[in-house]
Amino acid sequence: MKSHVWRPLFVVIGIVVLILLARAFYVPDDFGTHERGYMYSYHRTGNIDEWKAYPVKYQGSEYCQSCHEEKAATMGASPHAMIPCENCHGAAFGHPEDPEKLAIDRGRDLCLRCHAALVTPGSGRSYIPGIDDRQHNADIECSVCHNPHNPNLAEM
Structure with missing residues (x-):
């Protein structure tokens, strides 16, 4: 293949690698869907107590x-x-x-x-x-x- 095809492909691969590296540094290890799956969507298990202390807005x-x-x-x-x-x-x-x-x-x-x-x-x-x-x-x-x-x- 000619270089005009490989060059953009390497640029895209490089950008994907940079994004994955940045994600590895910036996203905490306890971030995810965890044992209850998508019920609570993505969240950090490290801040569960913070959310429990947050005042409830809707009472029912x-x-x-x-x-x-x-x-x-x-x-x-x-x-x-x-x-x-x-x-x-x-x-x-x-x-x-x-x-x-x-x-x-x-x-x-x-x-x-x-x-x-x-x-x-x-x-x-x-x-x-x-x-x-x-x-x-x-x-x-x-x-x-x-x-x-x-x-x-x-x-x-």
């Missing part, structure tokens, strides 16, 4: 139910029962010390994450009622007419 719906029993009961009987409270209200980190932190997002975009009309109904989400957001009360928030905790009850 059970955390909310201890103080908001009436809302939890209403929500439990609605089509939105399977949606965690923090999907709409934000992370409960710092609540109840800072009650204003969990201000309700009443924007249409929040509702349209699930209720936008589907272009291809075979996506597995086709059982959720969708709307055409350009025609269905485009100028007002959804919560003006619909109670998010029980959307079957009209607010009007």
Whole structure:
């Protein structure tokens, strides 16, 4: 073969070798998927205690139910029962010390994450009622007419 073929090949091989050498120096020995496979993806076993000390941002719906029993009961009987409270209200980190932190997002975009009309109904989400957001009360928030905790009850 001519040198114009070998030269670029040697350059590519050299770059790959440099990358592998750099990786050997920069990636810690305890980095990988470890005994639980890809369940926790790639991580370092050396910093597990650091992550255990990190404050939990999302608490789960059970955390909310201890103080908001009436809302939890209403929500439990609605089509939105399977949606965690923090999907709409934000992370409960710092609540109840800072009650204003969990201000309700009443924007249409929040509702349209699930209720936008589907272009291809075979996506597995086709059982959720969708709307055409350009025609269905485009100028007002959804919560003006619909109670998010029980959307079957009209607010009007």
